[in-house]
Amino acid sequence: MYKIHLLLLLLTLSVPFNLFGQQASVKKPAAARIASNAAAKSINLQSGPMVGYSEMREVMLWVQTKKAARVQIRYHETGKQTPVHLTNEVQTNRQTVFTAHLLADLVEPGKKYEYDLLIEGQKVSLPYPTQFQTQNLWQWRTDPPAFRFAVGSCTYVNEPDVDRPGKPYGGGYEIFSAMTAQKPDFMIWTGDNTYTREVDWNTRSGVLRRYTHTRSLPEMQPLLASTHNYATWDDHDFGPNDADRSYWLKPVTLEAFKLFWTNPNYVFSEGCAGTFFWNDCQFFLLDDRTFRAPNDMPDGPAKDYFGEKQMQWLLDALTFSHATFKFIVTGGQIVNPTKAFENYSTYGTERDRLFKAISESKIPGILFITGDRHHSILHKLDRSGTYPLYDLTVSPLTSSVAQPRADELKQPTYVDGTLVTERNFGLLSVSGPSNDRVLNIKVLDQKGTERWSRDLRASELK
Known part of the structure; x- marks a missing residue:
């Protein structure tokens, strides 16, 4: 009986109702709305993100959405939370099969970076690491890195x-x-x-x-x-x-x-x-x-x-x-x-x-x-x-x-x-x-x- 009452309680909490037994149109808490929006943006991800070429002063990234959307990459140096940088924002469209090339050009040579994919301004949560690196400035300084x-x-x-x-x-x-x-x-x-x-x-x-x-x-x-x-x-x-x-x-x-x-x-x-x-x-x-x-x-x-x-x-x-x-x-x-x-x-x-x-x-x-x-x-x-x-x-x-x-x-x-x-x-x-x-x-x-x-x-x- 206790398990049944607990289940009913959880159901009641998950679906708000008004006094007349009808589903209430109450506003979700801000955190819940953000999570819901982020989930919706994740659903719009077709493939990627992909890390493209790497140079000392820029790195190119790529993504494909399922439908038109604003996409952008947010990145920062690994081990440092600031400063945080943003690539150009691209509006994906049907003509380019919803692909986007996103340029990270606020980078320094020989650094590693972590990044987030943003769709419609919301972070897309991914179950694996998202990272890139810039090439080293080694010439006239050291042996070339391995x-x-x-x-x-x-x-x-x-x-x-x-x-x-x-x-x-x-x-x-x-x-x-x-x-x-x-x-x-x-x-x-x-x-x-x-x-x-x-x-x-x-x-x-x-x-x-x-x-x-x-x-x-x-x-x-x-x-x-x-x-x-x-x-x-x-x-x-x-x-x-x-x-x-x-x-x-x-x-x-x-x-x-x-x-x-x-x-x-x-x-x-x-x-x-x-x-x-x-x-x-x-x-x-x-x-x-x-x-x-x-x-x-x-x-x-x-x-x-x-x-x-x-x-x-x-x-x-x-x-x-x-x-x-x-x-x-x-x-x-x-x-x-x-x-x-x-x-x-x-x-x-x-x-x-x-x-x-x-x-x-x-x-x-x-x-x-x-x-x-x-x-x-x-x-x-x-x-x-x-x-x-x-x-x-x-x-x-x-x-x-x-x-x-x-x-x-x-x-x-x-x-x-x-x-x-x-x-x-x-x-x-x-x-x-x-x-x-x-x-x-x-x-x-x-x-x-x-x-x-x-x-x-x-x-x-x-």
Whole structure:
């Protein structure tokens, strides 16, 4: 009986009634109204917040709402409650699929910050850390700081109504929790970051819906919220499978890419190529789709992969760069000599030109990071009179796994013991004094278990 009376009392307290037994229209206490409003704003959050690029004087953040709303980021230095700063406020709208880029520009170099997402002026409570950092001003002062970053490609998120019949192609979404647990400084998404489908390829509505669907994966949100993110694309987030420069909707997928990612720059008006720095390393995010000739075109000088404009920019930028490690990031494999699938070797004329130019210019410190192949592997190309070229392929994150062809494992470039044929991600660390920097490469499975590890000294790439 006591339990029944207590239950009735709780019900009475939770729903006010007037003297006539009707629900009263009494005003909620201020604290209750604020909590209710905050809950309503949380419901309007579609995906994010995501931490984008980091520089010494600014950091870009991103968010997507479900409907039009005023959004803003409030932030302060970790360990200090004041001063508190606000980004620009953005009114999300249907035309930009309710996404917003929010600039934190009242920051100092080498600091860590905590932040809150505000929707309609109310804080959105999230069950995981929301934080970002600025890059260090180390030049002429100290050795470059150590850092580490995650890499991965091929993120397929199932949608049964429009997926092909049969076994689901995507899965293992817990990989994003394993990545978050490693606490990388940043993440590089190396292509196929979403998979557009038949229902998406011909309309802007379809493309934006697919980008939204993938970005809204719950398991992905903690990683986005506390790790800086950079990206390039490959065929599936660019267009249909094996899509090339002829894809009719590429201006729309480029618009979607720029709406959903926050790279610090785009060096051409067309395509997503760009670059960024982290401490003493430079990353070149290459676009292997916008200028690409069809795969079945006969090889020769006219068969573009990166294309003349992008190739010249890359060679100039590599020559200009003084970075210890120069990471060239793109979708398809570069070093693997097997002329199969969409490997760069099927564009042999341009590939030979790139390798020759790197040798003749005596550019040190170059490594390739690639994806696409739905397995991870390390290739090493020995070159006469100079250092070898490495190509680390990391794939897939959540797509299905694929085996390499048997002849690929017989190539002299294959580094024995580096093949991983399960869902996985890469974790790369750069450390050591400026005159002896070391790159450690690890590949971990979807649960975060290490599959292999290799060290590579900067002195080996000179």
